[in-house]
Amino acid sequence: MDERDINRQPPSRAFLERHVDAARFIDFISRRSPVFKTRALPTSKREAIGLMLEQPNLIRRPILVDGDEVVFGFDKDAYGRL
Helix, strand or coil: CCCCCCCCCCCCHHHHHHHCCHHHHHHHECCCCHHHHCCCCCCCHHHHHHHHHHCHHHECCCEEEECCEEEECCCHHHHHHC
């Protein structure tokens, strides 16, 4: 396992573009983040990714990457499948 501090090594725009689903972009944002509480909800994938790049703490964590499979946030069932 490779552990990274999301603030020191945030995911790249390319990574987020590839893995954030356009139909469910809100699911990739940490709604409990203090930063999130001061902003309006993004209305598009593009806006969501822009906010994530600006404020990495808005990204739902942890991010588990196994090859091409990526899980944002804690999901016991998804982890079990990987």
